[in-house]
Amino acid sequence: MSRIEQSSESLTLPPARDAGLLAIALAGVSASGPIMAATAAPALAIAFWRNALGAGSTGAYLAVAHRAEFAALGRRGWAEASLAGVFLALHFGAWVPSVKLTSVASATALGATQAVFTGLIAAMAGRRLPRIAWLGMALAIAGTALIAGADFGVSARALAGDGLALLGGVFAAAYVTTGASARRQMSTVAYTTICYSVCALVLLGVCLAARQPLSGYSGEAWLLILAVTGCAQLLGHSLFNVVLRSVSATFVSLSILIEVPGAALIAGLWLGQWPPLSAIPGLVLLLAGLVVVVRARDRLSEPVPDLD
Template identity: 35%
Template sequence: MEKRSRKIIPFFVLLLGILAISTASILIRFAQREVPSLVIAAYRLGIATLLLFPLGWKRKYTANLKGKDWVWLVLGGFFLACHFAAWITSLEHTTVASSVVLVTTTPLWVALLSPLVLHEKPGSSVWLGLIMAMVGSIWIGLQGNCAFEGMSISCLMGDSIQKRDYLVGNLLALSGALFASGYMLVGRYFRPRISLLPYITIVYGVAAVCLLGFVGIAHQRLWPYSGRALIILVALAIGPQILGHSAFNWALRFLPASFVTLGLLGEPVGTMILASLFLAELPTWGEIVGGGIILAGIYLASRSTLSTPN
C-alpha cells in the first residue's frame, strides 16, 4: 500500500504541472498585444533562470558532471529553445487548427523514439490512451476552424495566409513537436542522474541563451515594454515554466517519457477552462467532447502505468 502511495505522488505532481502550463496560452495572449513571440519566449526562460540560479547553481551539484553530461544538458536546452521558437512562430504563418494538430504529435514521437533511445516500450494501454488523447486534441484544434457538413469536413484558411506561408507554418509546428520530444527524451535519460534544481537551472539557462540569439537574428527589441507586459512575463516564467515544466521534469525521474509527454495533452483542457473564466470564451460542445476524450485517454494510460511494477 505504501509503495502504491509513493507511485501516486508523481501523478499528482504531473496534474499540477498540467494546470500550471494551462495558464501559458492565456498569459501569452495578453503579452502578445505588445511583445513579439520570440521575445516572450526569451523572457520566459530568462526570468525563470534568474529566479532559479541562486538555489540551482552550486558547485556541489555539478562537481561530478563529466563532459558527456554537459553535452546532454546543452542539447536538452537547445531542444527546449527550438520548441518554443518554432511552435510560437508557426502561429504567425498557419492557422491555429493546423498548428495544434501538428504540435500535439509530440507524444507520438516520444512513444516511437523511446524504445530506440531509452529502451522503454509503452504497453498496449498506453498506446490506446495516447491515440485517444491525440484524437481528442486534434478534435479540439479543428473546432472553430472547420465546418462539418454531414459526413464531410472543410477547413478554411484566411485570405491573408498565402500557400507558401501556410506550408512554412505547418513545418514549423511539426518541428516544434519534434524538438519537444527531444527535450522530453533528454530529460528522461538525464534526470535520474541529477537533482531537479540544477537540471532545470542549466537547461532553462541554455534555452534562454539560445532564444536570445534567435531574438538577435530576428532583429527584435528586448526593451522597453510596459510594466503590465513585464508583470505578465514574470507570471509566465513563474507559473507555466518554473512550476509547470519543472513538474514534468520532476516526474520524468519516476515515470516513462511516453506517459509524461502524454500529460501535455491535458493542457488544452485546462486552457479551455481558464479561457472561459478569464477571457469569457466558453467552450463549444465539440471542444467539451474533445476534452473528455483527452482525459479518458490520460486516465487509461495512467492506470496502466500505475499498475506496472517498478
C-alpha cells in the first residue's frame, strides 16, 4: 500500500455511533480548561482532586479485576508506568495553574505543544523525522512566540501563565513518550490505574508541601471539581479510547486539536474571557503547525495523547 493510500486510510471517518462518542469526548475535554478557570479553589488542589477522583472511580475495581496482571508485572513495567505518572503530575502541576494566570485559549493552545516536544524527544532519541514535521514545528514555534508577545502586552501574569502552559507541554511530551514504552508491557487498564494513582499521590505531596488547602471549598467549587473530573477524565479520555477501535490514533489526535478553539469558545461565552485580538494570529499559526506535526507523526506511529 502506498504512503498516499495509508495517509487517506488513517483519516477515514468513524461510524456514526463512534462519531457521536468522539463529539461528546471533544466537548468534555474542551470544557476542562474553562471549568478549572472558574473553580474557586487552588490550582494545585484542583489538579490533585481531578486525578484522585478519576483514579478512585475505577482504580479499586480494576485493581481487583486485573489482579493477576498486576502481580505478573515486572519491575520495569511498574517503574515506567510510575515514571509516566510523575511526568503527568508535573504536567498538571504546571498546566492547571496556567489556566488561572493566562487566558484559557492561550493555556490550551500552548499546552497542546506537547506534539512538538514529543517529536523533538523522538529526534533526540535518534528517530528521523520527516521534513514536513520540522516545518510544522517551525510554524508552531512562531505561533507560540506571537502568543507570548501578545500576552506580554497584557500583563506579566499572563506571560507567566504562558510559560507554565508551555512547560506543561514539555512534561506532557515526556509523559506520552514514557507511557508509550510502558503500554507495550501491559494493558491500558493496568497502565492507567498505576499512572493516575502515582500522579494523584505526587500532587498530594506537592499540595501538602505547599500548604494548599484540600478542603473547605464552597459547594459550587466541589461541583465544578466533579464536573471537570467527569468531563475530562471520564467522558473525555475514556471515550477517546473507545473510538480508537474504529479510527486511527492520527485521526483522534487531529480531532483533539479541536479542543483549542472549543475551549476558547466556551471560555468566551461562559466566562466572558476572549483572547486578545493580537493573540489570534499566533493561535491560528500554532494550531496550523500542530496539525502539520500530527499528520507527519502518522509515519512514526506516535501514540495518541491522553491528557487534559
